[in-house]
Amino acid sequence: MVQSESLLGSVTVVSDPSAIRHVLVDNVTNYRKDALQLRILRPGLGDGVFTAEGEDWRMQRRALAPLFTPRAVGEFLPAMAQSAAWLEARWTPLREGRRLDIANEMSRVTLDVLERTIFPQGLARDPAIFAQAMGTYFEAIGRMHPLDIIGAPDWLPRIGKSRPDASLRFFASAVDDIIAARRRWLEAQPQGEPHRDLLTRLLAARDPQTSAGLDEASVRANVLTFIGAGHETTANGLTWSLYLLALHPQWRALVEQEVDEALKDGVNEAALPRLIRTRATFEEALRLYPPAASLSREAIGPDELAGRRVRAGATVVVSPWVLHRHRKLWDKPDYFDPTRFMPGQREKIDRFAYLPFGAGPRVCIGMGFALQEAVILLASIVKMARLDLAPGHRVEPVMRITLRPSGGMPMIMHKR
């Protein structure tokens, strides 16, 4: 545990699994999302389930839970398989040995998944422009300005920081158009027609306790939240997986063997449980390069963590980046060893030593969705191509809300 007191206030970084459990589960009512995190995320995510607190959060979480049950996620398998096919069609005409920015490719394909699962009737905008605006937006809000860190009021100009307002306006209006079009379309549909995409489910979502639905602002905020929380995270997890596979050709050969066998008849329900090495690869990539590399909270009242006092108002940070490479918790923590996540080994991992999706009541609502999507995409990519690192490029992780490779991930594509 590391504690520091400075002008920025009191910050405690906890890496002891039992203290983490205390913050995220046992004494969770004493912790809320901290002001800095909310200042960074709220302009983009609005008051969706990620940034909401208290009763508002509980109501949203209850209403949204049915959208992400294993059964609901299972129904997205065909859409995810279509995205994998879309990527294959995109790469097939490319010449052998072509250099590709895999970070960008993963960003495109994970956006394609969201498009097919949230609004299969289209983004009402050019996807390339949508993806680019989103990249600019997250790049801009992800770069913390010193004035944001010290909590200066919003009207003080942030010199040197590109304001993401234009891309934010672009999203808000694109999403409003999509929602309005969907309402019109739904009204025109015969009663009882099954609509299984996330947007239709959001519009129909009800809090099981109060039967209240989500208002217009909340639907929009949660569409932006699903995109904001589910897009770059999954894309980065895939990018790091492909990077690690390129560094470990022996393991890659085993994964190739697995996917060639499991996807013989294409991507279907029967294939998923057979993609064990593929899934272990993704989980190990999330360990070494957790896309959400830091989680933070503010203590509402005083507390004690691992024998140290934490005062009210203090920021408590749980850093999966530090935790996942902790030498007291992991054997050879810096080694890529996906066998840690193979059946028989996986069960031995302490629940609070591995937190790529967080834990407790605010655990990632999209975890099952992300894992299914990632396994399908990773397996499909490994089946169609072998990716090697581009010579001369230095890979460096950088934290911009999510942990991504600075300057992208150029790789050389060899067709299989």
Ligand code: HEM
């Ligand atoms: C590999 C991909 C993903 C990673 C690593 C990831 C990681 C996380 C983490 C660590 C949290 C908890 C944050 C905290 O406690 O402060 C979280 C929350 C959340 N995630 Fe994910 N996520 C991923 C994919 C997704 C997807 C695909 C979606 C939706 C489609 C999604 C939606 C959300 C939402 C809505 C929350 C807020 C839940 C709440 O506060 O009740 N995430 N995610």
